[in-house]
Amino acid sequence: MAFELKNRGHNVTVLTGIPNYPEGKIFKGYGFFKNRKQVVNDVKVIRSLLLPRGKGGGLRLFVNYYSFAVFASFKAFFLGINNRYDAIIVHEPSPITQYYPALLMNKLWKIPVYFWVMDLWPESLSIAGGVKNKFVLNYYTKVIKGFYRNSEKILITSKGFRGAINEKGDFDDKIVYFPNWAEDSISEGNKQFPIPLLPDGFKVMFAGNIGEAQDLDNIMKAAFKLKENKNIKFILVGDGRKMPFVKDFVEEHKLADTVFVMGRFPVEAMSSFFDKADVMLVTLKDDPIFNLTVPAKLQAYMSASKPVIAMLNGEGSDNILDAECGFTVNAGDYSSLAKTILATSKLSNEELQILGSNSRKYYEENFKMSACISNLENIISKKD
Template sequence: MKICILYQHYLRPGDAGHNRFNDYARIWSGLGHKVSVITGQASYMTGIKAPQYHGRFCVREVDGPVDVYRMYVPDQANESFLRRGASYLAFALSSAWGYRGLDRPSVLLCSSPPLFAGLGMLLIRRFSRVPIVFEVRDLWPESAVATGVIRNRSMIRLMYALERRCYAAAQRVNVLTDAFREDILARGLADPAKVCFVPNGVDTEQQRPELRSERLREELGWAGRFVVLYSGAHGVANRVGQLLDAAELLRDRSEILIATVGSGMDLEPLRREADRRGLTNVRLHGPRPREQMPAITASADACAAVLQRNDTFRTVYPNKVFDAMACGRPIVLGIDGVARDLVERSGAGLFAEPEDPRALADAILRLSDDRSAAEVMGCRGREFVTQNFDRNRLAMRYLDVLQSVARDY
């Protein structure tokens, strides 16, 4: 079977970010399927293009057995919301053009957000009768509207219209949480038989507790500290600043260190704010290569996952939660909804009300003061995610969906 993945942020070797489709492409190719990826040229974390892409519209690369077509997007996409929007629109147009050079695939898998990838999918559909699986990783434009990223009423109406067209054009809609399914069905956007559920997950062989490294802890300046790690985007929706507020409440506990790894529009403002407050119990490391992240996660003592206090985020499973569980790290969770249910059901950590620094600080103190309980939580999380969210098993479930769509079209 020929599988084409349309996804703007397929990672290059060494890039930081979500590697889910890198893993799926590798697994499916290993089973003998021909996998091609149409993606953007800019880094997911930084929005910056590598020098080899400057002045080039399409760059063909090979990622093992996977053909990767990196299409034009503007540089410095993360500098402002306007530049990011321009990047999304540019990819919608360039991806449709890039598809024209491919042999017709058996199935097209388009992943959103950004929802503008769906515009590229719709353009492709106009000249290629390819069956489509449209994936919903986040409820766009709902989350963008709820967080204030999109405020213009005309743009909001346009985005909701695009959302409806994407669901209508697809033969199957895959959602990453049951809450997404409920929302889509409640709004009448798709027939129940059309919606499937293959959740996010984690490679439990690549992410494991045994990767903990005392040498790495020394290199990062973590030696002798109880380290609570946040890894991921530093953007408007993430509200990483609440961790700085919690750190301020923990000033007198010198053994506790809050560390972050990742990038985004808020990283430099957060660094300036930490310096202004004189927070010596905070380290903002910036982005690290993807290959280093399993060892970095396993080398922390606990992991934090936080988002803005917003009902929209009650529907999401953040990747960082699965990564922490696979590495056997207890979780301090500042996200309500399905993620809270996951952590509490598995016994993998402690919940703190979103954007409540005192609750976050108290949860961190509980883990630091009872290391044996923290270790038990980490073990429970590892066991739960191995049984229920192993990425290799989920890749096979997803492949069944793709084969079914290709066969029935």
């Protein structure tokens, strides 16, 4: 988003934190006094102090989230004094605390805030985070209501978010559907980017965050059911909180011949990985909040002209069925997932190519980046 807006002539500044996800420690090359200010593709990047998330325990995450909110708000104060901004976009996959610096600038300088909601709170805190304390959940309900009230527009990545947001107040006139898109480097990038050698066989590839929401438990159960089908290979590209579980499961159930953990790679490598996959896998846990969510990886899969197998409910499943680009099973139904993967592995190359072509067509019509950014420019230019 930042690079495309810059390419279109806008002056863009990114306020973010020192990178520390998912390992929980500050990345090599960065630090409290190192690479705090950068220029990347002509975009100014300001990296606020924060305390690293560590192993991701509840207290450590709390400190991580709020340390960024506090330090970034100080940084935002001085940015607001020294610059004139016309709009602020809050990119919110989670947590919502990253809204605080924008709120400060909104209150002090009346800069309109466009809240790009990818994760519903406090629902996500309860479901993905396991928080059940009513005091905490009620507190964050009040917080998010305040953020919605102070937003010029609320941009939603899934149409299903509209109802959940309106349950917290009359925000309907602020809500605008604004879906994810895929990086052009995935669909149009260099397919010769050096990646590890992948195994022979029918390759089922999962790419992206390997976390709680992605239901790795049931992916692994499906892989175990297909253990004797040596031709079917599960390729996992990415990293996240569930990676230790995945590695332990593979070792315990002796799946080293059929499950391959590749680790995390830059986005530039995805084109090479996707090119070598036969089908792409997208999953979410069976939960009301996730049933409203369209995983961002789905657009990436479609942009790469790949068939898709999904184990999820709701709008993401509907997109796949509408596009006629693959097959879906109910969230959590690992037995049906295993059967679907086995049946798909027996399709001809021509049948798989038709599914892949349908993926790309649906992406072009609904999720292309250039159209999404043009829509964003139009939204921002029409301030109330």
